[in-house]
Amino acid sequence: MNRPSARAGTDNQLLIHTLTPAPRTPLLTLTKRIADAGCSLSDARVSTIGNDTSLLMLATGAWDAIAKLETALAKLGRDEELRLSHYRTGPREQTGTLLPYLVEVVAADRPGILVKVVEFFSRHDIRVEQLSSMRYQAMQTGAQMFQAQITIGIPSQIHLATLRDDFLELCDGLNLDAIMDPVKF
Template sequence: MLIHALTATNKSPLLALARRIADAGCNLSESRVSTIGTEVSLMLLATGAWDALAKLETALAKLSRDESMHLVHYRTGPRQNSSHLLPYLVEVVAADRPGIVARIVDFFSQHGISVEQLNSTRYQAMQTGAEMFQAQFTIGIPAEIHIAALRDDFLELCDGLNLDAIMDPVKF
């Protein structure tokens, strides 16, 4: 069961959700917690027997009545095996301006590459005060794609957009 919760950072439901998952007899298989602005976002994947999942659904329905939290949950299936995808990490740093993420995602999409994870932020450079942008993408590159050619094309795109970027295999 996939559970997504959004709420103010001072009211993080992580403990409450983790307890309800355990109390229902389910396992917390995967989790992502992220604070963005004044909000916290939780994505949790709970697994268990059908009756444990039904019990969890009932508990989540009660919890979703809290008006200070947006809660969505639904049953999902197992992820398909993606062993044909090579995991790569892409890091980009640039002067902040609109459209950077859209251009990079468009490039990956045109090449049949999936974006598995994305973290990005804006910050002010300590030395100059310039508004900067930084992003880390974890991508899945189909094994049949020639990596050197892809890297060359990607770095050429980044040069044209005045982005500093690297593309390296994930090493863990």
């Protein structure tokens, strides 16, 4: 049986997500399984949150290598302390018209800060690409603080100065210290 050429290439992808107690992170095990299956690790995120570690990985390979990896993951998923899920996905659409911007917000912690910020971008059809937030205690005063770093994709037709002004006005009204700058890399 002839397989379509797209399936024979390396554009087959498997998204893998795990949650484990922090000292038992399966990072080494998963990277070995990905390589042993003949796949490449295209993207990965590792994050320790509370007492647990989350791994998010994107493996890429030929259809048979992805199938081999799925079998290996099924065996690994039998570990009681490991929560593992995976599914096939496709290559990300190239959106060359999105401008990457970094948003940073710092404020005295209170419920709903992130909701208001994400709502603002959602209303403007701006995609959140990455988000990292945390609570911490200020060393100088002991106050509970909130901090977020958000990478967004702004459609090129949006007027940047107006968007920035509207965002900073929102932040001023919510008593948030914020910046919105282009990603420079």
